[in-house]
Amino acid sequence: MTKHKQSQGIDRSQTVILLKDLYKSFGELDVLCGVDLEVYKGENVVVLGRSGSGKSVLIKIISGLLMPDSGTVNVLGNDVSKLNSKDLQALRLKIGFSFQGSALYDSMTVRENLEFPLVRNLRNLSAAEIDKAIREVLEAVNLEQTMNQMPSELSGGQRKRIGIARTLILKPEIMLYDEPTAGLDPLTCTDINDLINEVQQRYHTSSIIITHDLTCAKSTGDRVAMLLEGKFLREGTFEEVFNTEDERVKSFFDYNFIQ
Amino acid sequence: MSSSPREYVIAKWIDPAFTELYSAARFVLRFFIEVFQPPFEFKEIIRQCYEIGYKSLPLITLTGFVTGIVFTNQSRPSLAEFGAASWLPSLIAIAIIRALAPLVTALITAGKVGSNIGAELGSMKVTEQIDAMEVSAINPFKFLVVSRVVATTLTLPVLMTYSAFVGLMGAYLNVHLNELTSFTSFFQSAFSQITFLDIYASLFKAVVYGFTIGIVGCYKGFNATQGTQGVGRAANTAVVISMFLIFIEEILIVQVTTWIRTS
Missing domain, CATH: 1.20.5 (Single alpha-helices involved in coiled-coils or other helix-helix interfaces)
Structure with missing residues (x-):
């Protein structure tokens, strides 16, 4: 049975991500139609929604990879759409982004993947400090033995873990997970869910977890927000969202249970 | 409607x-x-020069050598018909240095390196590796594009010079075996009609072609879409557009050098 998330260490007086009235379209397609969201320090917010509902677009806007058509994106006190490239780079050092396909640099070994963001952003680190940081994050994701392997030699779950380790090496304050359990077997999904919770506890991160996996939502989310038709239709604990009377939300849960 | x-x-x-x-x-x-803004990616530029330049040497050697031999073989009967076989080394040198070496090197490099850059960056784009660099506060344009374009621009003149040398060696071998001409007299005759303008123009062409191959490959790869199909399309269009632009540039540069030579 899926474990319930025990919410702790959330500071509701401190907002780390604040989205207000966010709109984003691609040509004729309206993806986000007035999205509002607030994420508190130390909180894991799960964004549930169907494929193509704009979940990934949402976190790409938060990280500055995409710009909204209108609305406010405030991350750690910075209005993302008004930052110049230098300030955006500085903000990105505080945001970890775990991609759906892991996005490991396939021409580099695991070690080089981890080393790459570190040496490029903190240029005066000694070799010993770099080595220590790499070992620390590999230990955190429990994959010390893969250090000299190429990404192509890793399993899907291992790739996800290394992807997360690569973001952790910069010690981010915010983690954005894009479909962390997509394409993985149930046991590996459980491992990844546990890892997300471990990261929250160990690194004191606030996170947005994009998923359509209910098990992942239930075990990692302190709060769940349901993104349908371009806006959040329901927000609350997993049970609150699950027990809603809104037919559109219920149909999403019914479909997922049938699956 | x-x-x-x-x-x-x-x-x-x-x-x-x-x-x-x-x-x-x-x-x-x-x-x-x-390209003029720090930090400069010297290490990556050197790595790319190795990948683009050093690893292209076998192919450039083969094509340069064969071009020299074939061009000599094809030119000899026509010159002999007019009793001008002694002009063969000069003709070969002019053809190789002014036109064949820059053009053959550029076309071979466009095929080998241009497609490689297009496919590599295209693959990185569709698998979100470029986005991953961006969110890690690394400038992917500087790391991936600037380093590759600088490397192709610096490497192509070197490859072109090497190709011209190998082509002339192939031509010498052919002439030596047929007319028993010595090494010294072949090269004295060959360079008697070559001016500094020829050499500068060829080096300039190589710089322009190198830049073209690099920037087109990077542009196509960096803007690849639609998964693996997009990667294939990026590699393919990188080569086609590079070659098309190289021919246009060849025509323009030849017009300018001819005008300089005659004025």
Whole structure:
């Protein structure tokens, strides 16, 4: 049975991500139609929604990879759409982004993947400090033995873990997970869910977890927000969202249970 | 509502063509802005020079050598017919240094390196590796594009010079075996008609071709879409457009050098 998330260490007086009235379209397609969201320090917010509902677009806007058509994106006190490239780079050092396909640099070994963001952003680190940081994050994701392997030699779950380790090496304050359990077997999904919770506890991160996996939502989310038709239709604990009377939300849960 | 043929042509061909041109111009402009801004990726540029230059040497050696031999073989009967066989070394040197070495090197490099850059960056783009760099506060344009374009621009003149040398050696071998000409007299005769303008023009061509191959490959790869199909398309169009531009540039540079030579 899926474990319930025990919410702790959330500071509701401190907002780390604040989205207000966010709109984003691609040509004729309206993806986000007035999205509002607030994420508190130390909180894991799960964004549930169907494929193509704009979940990934949402976190790409938060990280500055995409710009909204209108609305406010405030991350750690910075209005993302008004930052110049230098300030955006500085903000990105505080945001970890775990991609759906892991996005490991396939021409580099695991070690080089981890080393790459570190040496490029903190240029005066000694070799010993770099080595220590790499070992620390590999230990955190429990994959010390893969250090000299190429990404192509890793399993899907291992790739996800290394992807997360690569973001952790910069010690981010915010983690954005894009479909962390997509394409993985149930046991590996459980491992990844546990890892997300471990990261929250160990690194004191606030996170947005994009998923359509209910098990992942239930075990990692302190709060769940349901993104349908371009806006959040329901927000609350997993049970609150699950027990809603809104037919559109219920149909999403019914479909997922049938699956 | 059905559109007129004129509107259809504008929507289908003219609008996208101008949008693409604008996007390419912005890409080139961004290169010239970022290439002079620190931090400089010297290590990556050297690695790319090795990948692009050193690893192309076997192919350049083969094509250069064969070009020299074949061109000599093909020219000999025509010159002999006019009793001008002694002009063979000069003719070969002029042809190789002025035209064949820059063009053959550029076309071979466009095929080998241009497609490689297009496919590599295209693959990185569709697997979100470029986005991953961006969110890690690394400038992917500087690391991936600037380093590759600088490497192709620096490497191509070296490859072209090497190709010309190998081509002349192939020609010498052919002439030596047929006419028993000595090494010294062959090269004395060959370089008697070569001016500094020929050498400078060829080096300039190689720089322009190198830049073209690098920037087109990077542009196509960096803007690849639609998964693996997009990667294949990026590699393919990188080669086709590079070659097309190289021929246009060849015509323009030849016109300018001819004008300088005659004025």
